[in-house]
Structure formats: C-alpha cells, structure tokens
Amino acid sequence: MISGDDPETVGAIATGVRSGGPEQGDSPLVGYDARQLPAVADIDGKPDAESLEALAQILDEHGVYGRVRPEQKRAIVHALQSRGHVVGMTGDGVNDALALKDADLGIAMGNGAPATKAVARLVLVDGRFSTLPGVVGQGRRVMANMERVAGLFLTKTTYAALLAVAVVLLAVPYPFLPRHLTLVSSLTIGIPAFFLALPPNDTRYVPGFLRRVLTYAIPSGVVIGAGVLTAYLVSRGQGDPTVEARTVATLVLLALALWVLGLAARPWNHGRSWRFWLVIAMAACGGGAWAIPFARDFFALELLNGGQLALAAVVVVVGWVLIEIAFRLIGSRARHPAIS
Template structure:
C-alpha cells in the first residue's frame, strides 16, 4: 500500500511475491480502494485516509491486520490496525502511533515474531490437550470406578501424587516444544475461534476417555485375579498420562535436529517417581499403595502405553497434528 506511482508499486510487489503480471493494481485516485477487488494485493496512489479505509475494510472481513509504515501519513493506519509496526528510522509520529517499532528496520523480525507466536500458541493447545485429558480421565475413574466394583479407585494422596508428577515438570517441558515444520505456511485461524476450537475439545474428551478406560480395565482385571487393584489403577492412570505427553509432542524437524530432549527427561523422571510409589517403602506408606511384582509392573506399563500409542498412530494416519492447527484450505493472508 503506497502513495507512489502504480508502476513503482507493481515492481516492488513483484519483488516481494505479492504481484504478478496481469494482477490488478488498485489506484487510490480512481475511487475508494477499500471497495476494490478483494483479490487485490497492491494499492498505489493512496492517501492517508484511504490507507485507513483499507485497514478498516480488511478488519470488517474478519482479518487480523498488521500495518507497517514510517511516515507521518501512515500514522492513522498504524493506529487503526490490530498491530501497527513502525520502522526505527521512520518519523517520530509513526513510532508513537505504532504498537511495535523495528529498531533494526528488518521486516524479517516480524516473520520471526509471528513464528514464535504460533509456536507458543501451539504449545498452549498441546498442554491443554495433555492436562485436560488427564483431568477428565481422573474424574471418570473416580465416578465410574464404584459402578465397576472398585469401591475407592484412588486415595486422595494418590490423586495428588499423580497430578504433581504429570502436570508438573512434564507440563512445563511441553511449553518448550519447538515450532512445527511449516508453521508459517499454515493458513490463519479465525480470531473468533476458541482456544479449544478446531476439534481440541473433542480430542480432550476422547483422550481422557481412553486413559480412563485402560485404567479401569486394568483395575477390574486385577480385582478379579485378587491382586492389589488400587495400586494397579494408580500406576496405569499416571503412566498413561505420561505416555500421552510423548504422543502430543511436536513433530521432529525434517532436518534431523533434536526436538525437545527436556521432555524425555521430565517424563522419565516422573515415571520413575510414579513407579517408586509402589516400590519404595516410605512412598508406599505416604500414598497408601501396596507392593507390586515385576510381572505386574510390566503389565501395567504395557497397558498404560496404549493411549499414547493410539494417539501416535492416529497422528501418523491423518491430517493435522496434536495441537489441532487450522486446516481450512480456503484461508489466506491479506497484507495491507
């Protein structure tokens, strides 16, 4: 969007990949550019008030608009845009009107900031899927356990210990997951979309139900075989949530770089403490668990791995990923 000659605007748009021969160049001296072809990507001969109208028009279509500029005539549009970006070498008026000032005048900084924002948002959704699914599973176990013949599925200390181990260090480690490959090439999500939108709420319920099913199934089987079923439920419920943490992590970068080794360390440490709750005498006394033999421990670990394995297979076989990114094929970015 510029006040320069249309030929100049087209040449710069071509260098940026926004314009090709035959594409329209909207001229501000031919009418209101806000009413121009929605497919237009280049605007020339625009006045300051017309730049403001272009930003307002894009916002009325539901777009989130970032406006860059350095001159006095850019100030109204910088202020109206959702994110106004001023150049560090620009006028003081533009810098005061903007939300963000690029001190180095390097627009690639904006792209890096968008990529970091998408990484953070993906990790928030990733943590919500992991943590909320675990909470749903625990509630389901406590409510459905008595109906399945398990009078008190878990003691209060056992629930607190599971929450401490699963939502503690592994939850923090999930926040350090790297950006997913191609995250900047994804279409934009709707500003009205909930953080649990794009199917994340459904996935939380399904994942929580799967964890609860394996925990209750293991407890019922242990009760029938006259084994310490409460300790079995405790083990499977905690280990299954840790398995889900590994299943919802970001895909490995295609260049083979290490993703987030801190998550592996966090899950391993939490799993050892979870198992220690039935192997170590002081922890058994604290949590009210019973000793579990090696074969039973291996069986619990195998059953607990099922939810994470199912999620991993689903992710391999279908589009999208565990952070629930927007896959709308028709969405595209408008750049004023």
C-alpha cells in the same frame, strides 16, 4: 509497501530493502501508482464486495504502491482481509490511522503521531522495525507451545471428572490417594509441561485452537478414565485389598498418561529429539517410584503379583491402542502442525 510518496521513490526504497511481495530477483522494484487503483464503494457502511475483489486481484500482482491516500490504505487492508489474510499494518503518520485501526494488528512507531499510537494495538517504543520478527517469533512460540501442553491439562480434567462421577454412582472408594495423583501429575503434566512450553517454536498460528485441543484431549481422557476404572473395579472384584487395587489403578493411570504425553511430544524424529528423551526420563522416574523402597512407601504403593500385573498390562495395551486410534482418526482432521 504502501506510501503517499511518489511511486518511483517508493520503488527505489523498496528495491534497497528488497521488499515488495512477489520474488523479482535482483531487478528494481516498480511502484504502482495508487491513483490507478479501483475505487472501493461503501454499501450500508460496508465496503462493496465486487470492488474489494477487483482491488484484491491487483494486490496479488503488485507489492509496492505510491500516491496512496488514507482511505485507500484502509481499503487495501479490507481487500486483504476479504481474501482470508491476517493483516498487520505499520505506520507513523496521521494518514495511517484509518488503516491501523481496521487492521488485525495495528503497529505504530514510537516516534509516530499521537493519533496513530492511540489507535494502534502495538507501539514500537524504540522505533525499530527490526524488532517485529522477534515479536512474531515470541507470539508463535507462546501459542504453539500452549497448544502442545493444553491437551495434557484438559486430558486430566476429563478423566478426573469421569472418575469423580463414577465413584459416586458406584459407591466405591476413590481409586487414588492424593499422593498417587501427585506422582502421576508431576511426571505426566507438571514437569514435562514446563519443558515443552519453553523451547522456540516457529509454527504459524492456525485458527481453531479450542477445537483441536478438545478433539485431542477428550477422547484420551475418556479412555484413561475408563481404563483406570475398569482395572480398579476388576482388582477389587478379585478380592484384592484397596491399597493393592489403588496401586493397580495408579500404574494404569501413569502408563496411559505417559502415552498421552508422548503424543504431545511428537514428532520424536526417530529418537533424536530431546522430547523423546523427556518422555523416557518421566517413565524411568515412574518406574523408580516402585523400584525404590523409600519412594514406594512414601507414595503408598505395593509390589504387585503376576495376576495384578497381567490385568494392568492388558488394560494399558488396550488403552494405548484406543488413544492412538483416536489421535490418528479423530485428531487428524483438526490437528495443528505443532502437535502433528
């Protein structure tokens, strides 16, 4: 809490709302007189690193400040940023404009000065600070759930691109009909992504979104593409008709994509999580596409013989192992708590 008012007044208000940084039990919070803060010098238009570090050390020890001048508010923002913090600044007066402008997220009150609202990135129209926790929760939900489902879409992009290039180079028919891809995409991406994107998620955002998603999606997509292509070419090499070879490829794709969905749905909490049962439901629907004659005919699938099922099973098991290894070894170095 930083304010231009008297430190005793600021400390009394902070005590009333129990803010002020470090936990101090029920004892009154004491405001720090900002006139005692070290001055932050500018070198070539940028804050001096040494003076920022001295200010940052004081900020680690105190949480309530009074008699803070506008330029000191901005220096406090810079000092916190120098420690790697993402800084949000809330204010309503003209003297808050400098700090609001330089903060990572400037938040102006709805009844604040026009200059303050002009430089802020967010304006609380109702003027209620209690609105912010809900805003933060909404932002965390969007970012964490987006990261959870982004891997599903990028995995499909990876294996689809790999298969497209492979069939052109090998001059063979494409392994799938459009209805095959509709079935697999609906059960492994479309329907589950809808549910995975909706629930609350309080996981804090961590920089590195794209890197984490790519290390999760690209290895999975490569394994799926290679597995589908192997099963399809081996089935054709054994003399199976194209429709049966495509059925083998569809079965392999569905099984491997469901495993990737299972990774995105973790943690399962030993089967007690609704995400676990979501994966089971999608797998059951996929099995129904083969078990129900009408659905099997609609999706142009065939009942496979023992040899074809054995081929699909071998490719699927090997694919599961490789995807799991990639997820644990490659993805573990950059994994976000939301998909750990």
